[in-house]
Structure formats: structure tokens, C-alpha cells
Amino acid sequence: MLKIDHPQVYIYSYQLSKKSSKTAANSIWTWANSIWQHFSQEKELIFSQANLGYPLTRAKKFSHSNKIDGSFKFCLLEDSEGILARIGSPETDENKGIEITELKDFNVNNLMLADSYKDWLGQTIFITYKLPTDQPLTKKYLRQVADDCLKNLFPEASVRPPFYRDTKLLGSAIFEYSSIKSQLQVFVYRVDDEIEEKLAKIVQRLFELFYYRHKITKAFIDSRKNHYLLKQEYAKIEDTIKSLETKIAEVTQVGVPNDVDNPKNVDIDKSLTYLKRKLKDLLLESLDYQRALEGLENFNNTINIHVYNYQEKLSEICDKWQMSTEDLRTFKFFIDRSCPYFQRQIQGDLGYFKHGTDLIKIAVDLVAGIVDIEQAEIDRSLERTIQIWGTGLGAGGLVVSAVANYIEKPIVFRIPQKGDVLHPAVASLLLSLLVVIVVSGVVARINGAWKINPLRWFRRKFQPLRLPDSQSPPVNDMLRETEEERLGG
Numbered sequence: 001m002l003k004i005d006h007p008q009v010y011i012y013s014y015q016l017s018k019k020s021s022k023t024a025a026n027s028i029w030t031w032a033n034s035i036w037q038h039f040s041q042e043k044e045l046i047f048s049q050a051n052l053g054y055p056l057t058r059a060k061k062f063s064h065s066n067k068i069d070g071s072f073k074f075c076l077l078e079d080s081e082g083i084l085a086r087i088g089s090p091e092t093d094e095n096k097g098i099e100i101t102e103l104k105d106f107n108v109n110n111l112m113l114a115d116s117y118k119d120w121l122g123q124t125i126f127i128t129y130k131l132p133t134d135q136p137l138t139k140k141y142l143r144q145v146a147d148d149c150l151k152n153l154f155p156e157a158s159v160r161p162p163f164y165r166d167t168k169l170l171g172s173a174i175f176e177y178s179s180i181k182s183q184l185q186v187f188v189y190r191v192d193d194e195i196e197e198k199l200a201k202i203v204q205r206l207f208e209l210f211y212y213r214h215k216i217t218k219a220f221i222d223s224r225k226n227h228y229l230l231k232q233e234y235a236k237i238e239d240t241i242k243s244l245e246t247k248i249a250e251v252t253q254v255g256v257p258n259d260v261d262n263p264k265n266v267d268i269d270k271s272l273t274y275l276k277r278k279l280k281d282l283l284l285e286s287l288d289y290q291r292a293l294e295g296l297e298n299f300n301n302t303i304n305i306h307v308y309n310y311q312e313k314l315s316e317i318c319d320k321w322q323m324s325t326e327d328l329r330t331f332k333f334f335i336d337r338s339c340p341y342f343q344r345q346i347q348g349d350l351g352y353f354k355h356g357t358d359l360i361k362i363a364v365d366l367v368a369g370i371v372d373i374e375q376a377e378i379d380r381s382l383e384r385t386i387q388i389w390g391t392g393l394g395a396g397g398l399v400v401s402a403v404a405n406y407i408e409k410p411i412v413f414r415i416p417q418k419g420d421v422l423h424p425a426v427a428s429l430l431l432s433l434l435v436v437i438v439v440s441g442v443v444a445r446i447n448g449a450w451k452i453n454p455l456r457w458f459r460r461k462f463q464p465l466r467l468p469d470s471q472s473p474p475v476n477d478m479l480r481e482t483e484e485e486r487l488g489g
Helices: 028-039 100-106 139-153 193-200 203-252 268-321 325-404 424-446 454-461 473-488
Strands: 003-016 060-063 069-077 080-088 120-130 163-169 172-177 184-190
Touching: 003 028, 003 100, 003 139, 003 203, 028 069, 028 080, 069 203, 080 203, 100 139, 120 139, 120 203, 139 163, 139 172, 139 184, 163 325, 193 203, 203 268, 203 325, 268 325
Parallel strands: 120 184
Antiparallel strands: 003 080, 003 120, 060 069, 069 080, 163 172, 172 184
């Protein structure tokens, strides 16, 4: 059975800060209070936002037994709240050479793991241990110890993160268990007194380094949800544009032969109303699309900002330890490999979905232009009609007024007799109507509202009659055959 000395579990937990109290369910305060009330003798103590400070506050310690003790520290970081909890074995002789299976007592009912909720950013669990002097320090043996530490600390395989990679930190092997998009990261690290002393010098910096890591990872995870939302909005916009294309083809009669004998009857008023309604739908959909696109850009900016912050913390740790960043490959790998992947993925999404905004703009301009043109044609047609009939009626009125003074014979209503002549009033009315028709026709011809095509009239007059088409093609064929036989007979 594998044995280790003085195992310690450091739990770095973070969440976005809200003004409302975080003592309610689904928060790191719920998580912290659950651990405290399980291990501490002070059951009545409740942690809340009032415990926050910067930098990390003084440790609030607890003692559960001779085998387990721990502490809590709290910190306010920008727009987030963080808690650093420690659960471990006291530095006593009786806690040397303990079996790894005893780590199960550190995490009863998975108390170490905070629930994943809306404001939760993530957790980094940093497990340190020392080895008895008679144990080997080969990489294979240390990997076995690390795997057993993880299995006993998290007996349920479903909550255990997979092995990711191993490196060396301060000359000692360290094993990372996580995935590129995971909000849970676990390190298992063999330490000695010298390494413990160096780790004590960077407590605050390490706390902030893990914080920036989770801000970056959470932004990328949320960007995938935003990506899915954009795909849905893009599909809706494509459907709307397809329906617009169909209606535009009807309105403009694209693809319809320019044949006077086969006109395409289109209700322009209904078509314009439909286009206007669809244009409003497209504008509303474009607003939702633009908001989702801005959200993706915000996530990209968040990642870029915290990549810089992460690099700054790495530099501070290097200065404190007086080493180069290449000696921090354990933490530098994330900024060198994972972050560029996140950035490229989001940049690719932005490049793809920004084409959607161009498509929307083109569609909106096209529909708006067609609506304006058709509306202008309607207005011009109405103007011509008013001009034609207004001129005709005006001319007719002039004629009536000119002859009205010569009408003296009163109108007598009786049955017309042979030899009667038109009453002057009736003749005046008929003359007025004739003038209205003639003048209106002349005006219509002048402004182009009435176009005379004698060739079309001549062609129609001598064109043989056509049989009416049925909606059923077979019926049409039968009618044509019958007509041909009749003409041939």
C-alpha cells in the first residue's frame, strides 16, 4: 500500500460577484459553509461577502481531529470573489507514512467540489504531499502516487478529471488532471521543505494566476453557447431572406416571359404589405443576431485581457523565484497552447458570422429599395389618373358652363314620341361627357398612361381562338386533340 507524509489539499474557488447576498444556495459561500460546518467545531459561524478583502484575508482555521485540520481565506478580485480553502494533515509525526486511502476522509460526500452554477468560474485543486525517505522518486512511481491520490480523493469516476500532462516545477514532478475546456483543474505535486517555503512566497500570486485561468476558460465555454445561439439566429435570418427572395421575384416578375398574352397577375398592394412586414421581421432578427455577435466579441476581449493578466502574474512569480518563464512550463503551457486555441476558434467564428451582417444589410437595402420603387410607381399611376380625369372633367365643365345660358326650354318628363329631338340640357350633358372622354384620352396619350399598339390589335383580331386551359394537363391534351380533329374534318 502506497504511503505519503502530510498531504495537503488547497482548493481555489471563484465566482462572479453579485450585489445580492451569496449565503443563498448555489454559490461558493454555500460550498465554503458546508465544508466549515462539517469539519469545524464552530457550527454557528457563517461565511459571507462580509469576509472578503484584498489581498487574501488572514486564515480562519479549524481543527477536525488529530488527522485533519484546515483553514479558509477570502479575496475580492475585480468583478469576482474567491475563496482559498485548505484541508490537510497536521505536521505531526503521527501523520507521517499515512496510507493514501485516508484521503477519502478529506472529501466526504464530495464536499470539495462546488456545484456548477451560472456565476461559478471554476476550481483549481492543488494537492501536495511529501514522500518518506525510503520511497523511490522515479517518474513512474510518482505518477502512480498521483493517480492513487486522485482516485481516493474523488472515488466517483464521474467527477474525476482525466490525466492531462506532467511537467516539473522547482525540480519536482507535478501532474495535471483536467481538460482544455474544463472548469475543474487538479494538480498533484511532490514537495519538500524548500519547495514549501517557495510556495509560501507566492500564495497571492498563485491565487490570482488560477483566477485568470478560470476567467479565460469560462469565457471560452460561454462563447460556445453564444456560437450555438448565433447559428440559430443565422438560420432564422436565412429562412426570412429566402421567403423575401420568393416574394421579390413575384413583385418584379423575374423569370416571367414578357408576353402580353400571358401576364402574371400580382396584387402589388398585398405584396408590398408582405415585404414591409418581412422587412420588420428581418430587422428584429438582425438585432438579436447583432447582440449575439457582440457577445462573442466581448468574450474574445475578455480572453485577450486576461491572457495579458495571466502573463503578468507569471512574470511576478518568476521575479519572486528568480527564474525564467521557461522554468514555469507547468503554468506557461496554458498560455502557450490553450489560449491561442481559444482565440483562433473565436476569431474564426467572428469571421464567419460577420458575413451574416453583410447579408442582412444587403437584404434590407434590397427590400427597402423595391418597396420604395413600387410605392413610387403606385403614386405616379395615381397622379396620372387624377391628372387625366381632372383635365377631362375640367374641360367638360367648361363646355357645360358655356352652353348653359342658351338652355331656356324646360325639361318635361314624358314618353319620347316619334320626331322628338334631344332636349338642350340632355344634349349639353352628352356633349360634356364626350368632351371628358376625348380630352382624358388625349391627356392619357400625352403622359404615357395610354399606349396604342395597332399591331397588337391587328394580331389579336386575326389570331384564332384558343381553348381555355384546364388545371389538369391531361384534360388540356384531350381538348387540343378534339379541336384539331374538328378543324381537320
